[in-house]
Amino acid sequence: MKIGKIETGAEPLLLAPMEDVTDVAFRLLCKRFGADLVYTEFLSADALIRQVAGTTRKLTIDPEERPVAIQIYGREVEPMVEAARIAEAAGPELLDLNFGCPVKRVAGKGAGSGMLRCPDLMLRIVSEVVKAVKIPVTVKTRLGWDNESKIIVELAEALQDCGIQALTIHGRTRAQMYTGSADWSLIGAVKNNPRMHIPIIGNGDITSGEEVRRAFNDYGVDAVMIGRATIGQPWVFEQMKHYLKTGEQLPPREKTFYVDILRELVDNNIRKLDERRGILHSRRHIAASPIFKGIDHFRPVRIAMLQASTREALFAEIARAEAMLLASEAQGA
Incomplete structure (x- = not known):
């Protein structure tokens, strides 16, 4: 997979951005065990602009974790543009825009997956951020707000037209939160849309090497992003990579x-x-x-x-x- 100038190799595994999880210490461990690309915790655009210490501290990048993406979220054009410039100055390889977080304190205020109710505003934010920074801009989002508004196939085309260089899709709606099962068929529909040419990264319910292999084989995604399965066990990347290469489980260590x-x-x-x-x-x-x-x-x-x-x-x-x-x-x- 290639995003901008970043080459991750074939069938890459990515560490998902997770609040209070993917701090720099954890990212370094995941990198050691085989993560091809890691993401920071998501950062509030407003907090970056106000220089809130707890948020600006999360901009810290260790040279050994590269390539790394900084992820930001917000609900207004100008603050997102300003925050994007601040994040770019921290030196990441990628800037990721979060339009997928489902938690009430984010989505309920119109940010994160709340943007799925205002796709026109989402697209304006993306277009202006792409113009404002020189590094590649990517997006992470969900299938739609709820079961009646799964807009991801059309939305993906529009996001691509705005200039993003990769798209990560979590296979649930905002209404689902983290319940039920991720719908990878719609992720596959985006990837197999002949009008799409940017990398499509699949995310949701991946906990084993077998599931990673199925995601690549059955849905054709360019990369798989691993989230909750990494918490407390950064070595899952090593186990999954071994299965991808050999089709066998990695023998457990002591x-x-x-x-x-x-x-x-x-x-x-x-x-x-x-x-x-x-x-x-x-x-x-x-x-x-x-x-x-x-x-x-x-x-x-x-x-x-x-x-x-x-x-x-x-x-x-x-x-x-x-x-x-x-x-x-x-x-x-």
């Missing part, structure tokens, strides 16, 4: 390897933020990680890990969890 990755994530977050915020940023990954699933009487330890407020306390609980994990494995053997 469980201690995965525990050490969680420790590394915590340390990286602490180093790039501070102890308090680094631990807070790590909690979602610790909570979601499948490493400790199935261990008897594990709930109190899990709660203690999520309540720990210092590195020393958190690492003590992780060590306790690791001991329980190894004991459980020994019993199973």
Whole structure:
């Protein structure tokens, strides 16, 4: 796949932008395990313009994570143009515009997937942003607002006409949020539209190598974007890449390897933020990680890990969890 001057190779896997998940420490781990392109957390155009510290901090890019896309969202033309210029100055390879976030505090105010109710305004924003920056502009969106307004096939053509250089489609409507199943048939309809010539990236319900292979084979997408399946397990990229190449599952590593990755994530977050915020940023990954699933009487330890407020306390609980994990494995053997 090629976007502007970026070459990702064949059948690339992308890390989806996720609020409070895809900070720089996590992006670096995903990159190490094989992600071909990573995206920042989505950034509010208004907050960038006001120079809100928590938002401007998310513009930080590590050289080792490139290529990287910065994603912004908003609901008005002028602020989005100004924010696009601010984001471009941070030095990403791509600028992505979020018209897909379904959460109420974003979509309910007309931004994110709320733009699917105002496609003309969406297209004006896209056209002006494309003119305002020199780096490639891409878009991430959904099928439509609800089941009665799945406009993605026509919208994709219009977005392409505005000058975007790639389009990511999450296979749900805004009304679905994250319920039900992603409809990849409409993603395929966009990709197979003979009038489309930009890369089409599919997103939604991809959790395994088999599903990645099916997305490429059955729907012809140029890339697959992985979102929630990466939380707490950045190594899924390695597993999926192995399946794409061999058609076989990657043999699992020792469980201690995965525990050490969680420790590394915590340390990286602490180093790039501070102890308090680094631990807070790590909690979602610790909570979601499948490493400790199935261990008897594990709930109190899990709660203690999520309540720990210092590195020393958190690492003590992780060590306790690791001991329980190894004991459980020994019993199973």
